[in-house]
Amino acid sequence: MIKKILTFIFVFISFVSANDICRQFYLKKSFDAQIDHTIENLPIYVEDNLGALFIKNISQGKKVFIILGDGFEAREKLQSEGFTNIQSIEKRVGFHQTWTAIKNGEAVLVVTRVNGVDRVEHIVSFFDLLNVQPKIEFIGQHRSWKAEYLNLFTKIGPPPDLAVIGFSNTFTQSLLPISSFLLNPRLAWQRLNALRQKKRTGGTSDISTLPVQVVKLKNGQRIWFFQNVYGDLVLDIAKALDQFGVKNILYAGTAGSVNENFPVGRIVQPTEWLDENKILHPITWNSKLSGVDRVGRYTRVSTPNVETKDWLRKQILDRIDLIEVEVGHLLKFFSNNHETDFDAVLVVSDILVGNNKKDLTSWTKKNLVGLLTPFKKIIAQKLKTSDSNLDVQSYEVFTP
Numbered sequence: 001m002i003k004k005i006l007t008f009i010f011v012f013i014s015f016v017s018a019n020d021i022c023r024q025f026y027l028k029k030s031f032d033a034q035i036d037h038t039i040e041n042l043p044i045y046v047e048d049n050l051g052a053l054f055i056k057n058i059s060q061g062k063k064v065f066i067i068l069g070d071g072f073e074a075r076e077k078l079q080s081e082g083f084t085n086i087q088s089i090e091k092r093v094g095f096h097q098t099w100t101a102i103k104n105g106e107a108v109l110v111v112t113r114v115n116g117v118d119r120v121e122h123i124v125s126f127f128d129l130l131n132v133q134p135k136i137e138f139i140g141q142h143r144s145w146k147a148e149y150l151n152l153f154t155k156i157g158p159p160p161d162l163a164v165i166g167f168s169n170t171f172t173q174s175l176l177p178i179s180s181f182l183l184n185p186r187l188a189w190q191r192l193n194a195l196r197q198k199k200r201t202g203g204t205s206d207i208s209t210l211p212v213q214v215v216k217l218k219n220g221q222r223i224w225f226f227q228n229v230y231g232d233l234v235l236d237i238a239k240a241l242d243q244f245g246v247k248n249i250l251y252a253g254t255a256g257s258v259n260e261n262f263p264v265g266r267i268v269q270p271t272e273w274l275d276e277n278k279i280l281h282p283i284t285w286n287s288k289l290s291g292v293d294r295v296g297r298y299t300r301v302s303t304p305n306v307e308t309k310d311w312l313r314k315q316i317l318d319r320i321d322l323i324e325v326e327v328g329h330l331l332k333f334f335s336n337n338h339e340t341d342f343d344a345v346l347v348v349s350d351i352l353v354g355n356n357k358k359d360l361t362s363w364t365k366k367n368l369v370g371l372l373t374p375f376k377k378i379i380a381q382k383l384k385t386s387d388s389n390l391d392v393q394s395y396e397v398f399t400p
Helices: 002-015 042-050 052-059 071-080 117-129 146-156 168-175 178-183 185-199 231-244 309-317 327-334 365-382
Strands: 064-068 083-088 097-103 106-114 136-139 162-165 212-217 222-226 248-257 267-269 272-274 280-282 297-300 322-324 341-351 392-398
Touching: 042 052, 042 117, 052 097, 052 106, 064 071, 064 117, 071 083, 071 097, 071 106, 083 106, 106 117, 117 136, 117 231, 146 212, 146 231, 146 392, 162 231, 162 365, 168 212, 168 222, 168 365, 185 392, 231 248, 231 327, 248 327, 248 365, 297 327, 322 341, 327 341, 341 365
Parallel strands: 064 106, 064 136, 162 222, 162 248, 248 341, 272 297, 297 322
Antiparallel strands: 083 097, 097 106, 212 222, 212 392, 248 322, 267 341, 272 280
8 A cells, every 4th residue: 555655646746846846936037138028037037048157157258169969978079179177057947058167268158968950049049038149159060869769769669550759758647647557556667767767867868868658558559759859859750750660650749829819728730831931831630630629820930039029029910820849840851751640739838919828937747737638539549549448558668
């Protein structure tokens, strides 16, 4: 009985972020926002992403070095380039890492785990939000993770019946409710292990911290669940899955709403896509998913940092409903691939207009609980089976 109670407590804790609980203890505002932005508390948002020490130093004119490519290789690269006294800067969120260092006797700032074009734009745009123009030097080059994924796939096994990119923990939680853990504690510990692997420091590349969760159902169907990666890096997963012969793929991500009729929590498949050249494309999805509204005009942004009030007015003029970072890349890649059953669903995480507007910082893990039932239905429909036919036989976690 005690073991079952402990299992329940650990699973419950996995849904609650200590950072969410302690949000009231934010650091004090460290700069005055001079940009009319859709993010309400811009100073806190920037400080969370860069760290107070980074902001202090960059405001004093310190030079910034952005190390492109994989973060695991960055330390060696920094040392080979003559950087010394490399110290990590404490910050709250963001996949990237910030550092102080000495270069040629001068105190400088360093940003690592910056891989992909969209991530570069994301990082540099923070400096615009700070209203500073530091000297920036890039070192290294972007690294594709496609080869690592393909190598991992051969270890996992033959192509799955479905691959899901994004919301991996929430999707697996929809298939593995607390009741299943109580009946099978082994699944509970495997589940908790997967959640913790995001924080582990071992491995040979950044994706070593992004475990692939593998579920085999009692009906014999197999599903691979991938954590999302930022922007154009999602193509590394998509291209690897395509080359490996996976024919059924679902992408799930969060989107901002520029239409008050798209409230937080609504799950949609947009029907139109306005690309970067202002060309409007109809979107024909492969699956009609019940519980998912097929409506709305979508456009892609490289980072939410560009979402100023002026930018918002332009989106309204273009009759945009939904904005997001990854789906545009996937639509381009799969548009000429008629052999793959590709679908994408977007969960509205923030709404930028109307009386009930909420910026992206208001989205927390508590919002995920309401997605469990619809996500399970989506999986069943993509597998062309029923909700009652999704009993789990085995659960494993693989890391590159």
